Amino acid sequence: MCPSRLVLEHVTSRWGVLVLIRLLERPYRFSELRRAIGRVSEKMLSQTLQTLERDGFVHRDAKPVIPPRVDYSLTDLGYEAAEQVQALAVWTEERMREVAEARRTYDEARSVR
Amino acid sequence: MCPSRLVLEHVTSRWGVLVLIRLLERPYRFSELRRAIGRVSEKMLSQTLQTLERDGFVHRDAKPVIPPRVDYSLTDLGYEAAEQVQALAVWTEERMREVAEARRTYDEARSVR
DNA sequence: CGGTATCCAAAAGGATACTG
């Protein structure tokens, strides 16, 4: 299987999408990002950030202070990815009315049979 | 949670992406699509197509002949979605060299410590 | 604060058999 498919899956993954879109706005700290996204476990957020960092989409800046402070931001590569993902997310929102209509038609046809 | 997120997940899902990109090229029959994608079970392909059809992205045309013949194609809505998904897939492929380089750097830094 | 480790529940996904 094509290796780029795995990278694409990283950026289009459930939490990957949300992280990228948030970081498009500005850098975030770990807990801040967690609150902003909502209903994401520490484990998944941590895992998602590590994957995106390893692929070169996210930059991790850990300041050696107490208490610890870690800022996450987009790299240039991540910025490009995030813009496209956001465009798709925005497009989807704009088309929700049509999707809802398609679903009604689909469900309707099935309930009759 | 936002309902459009679910729709976005449908189009960016593992098999959803591959189906949309294939159908961008031309209509496909079920088995044909399965062979084209490769390594997808009947169950998952069927499920993916049903979801995309219900959301209004894919049109299903079942001809009442024996043996059965079913053609799948993109709707106008699906075409728009597929184009964006493909753009993201193409972008990812083009950036694979940078991703690979980022990974080497990341893994290198970790193995030293 | 920003994680990791562990364990468990839930969901996704595959293989096979079967049907109209």
Add this chain to the structure above:
DNA sequence: CAGTATCCTTTTGGATACCG
């Protein structure tokens, strides 16, 4: 041919406890 049904395996994700 184009699926559905069933069963099973794998992966994903959450909760909790703990650490530097």
